Amino acid sequence: MQLTKVNIAILLCLVTILTSCTGRDGGFDPTKPYSLDLTPPEGPYEYEEGWSDGCESGISVYHNNFMKFMGTHEFRQNPKLRKNKMYYRAWKDSFLYCSLYMETTTRSKL
């Protein structure tokens, strides 16, 4: 197969785009909607932990079957903090928020 200039340009573009995917720590994360920000609101440690764990669990509920099979997001709850009121309330709030977010994203029309 002969590589034309156009093919080389397309290849270069693809390589550039793909190398910008840096995974889930700050970069592009294909396992969640792009607009969903997983950074918890600034607050005490228990609050931030609860928020992150709740959101992770909420996303896992409404993922498609492939993502569920791959286990990209799973139920998460810190057993040591479960009895902490602040942790648990943040967990509940973000669980509800993220699960609703995922549900509407999967069936949304623009």
Place this chain on the structure above:
Amino acid sequence: MRYIAIILVVVLMSSCRAGPPWKTWMYEGPPPGTLEKIPDRKIKDVYGMGNPSLKNLGGTKYQEILNSSMRELYRDGWIDGCESGVSATTNLWYKFQYKFKQDAYKAQNRVYYKGWKDAFDYCQRYIYQYERRYFM
């Protein structure tokens, strides 16, 4: 031909909506009449959730909350809760404009949290139905 064009323009214009309904009031707090029923006095307990460890939280936030009245806290909670509720259930386009909002420190206050929860539940269901039905 000209009449058809005029009719088409009229039909198209009559279907125009001035914008999403939540934009008009969500930033102003709960619907009129709701706030007036909440006492306009300073709160007694900043983190009145029955948890003594919360007393050490916040620093300047503690003072800020202490200086707020119950009415202000409820309104703040409402505004944040409504934005979060809208963000959770609106369509993909508006999801870029709204996000989860909750003040981690104020959320430990009973009045703020009640406003947040009330508005989250109300707004997310309101938008869910609005998106589902479109016209009727």
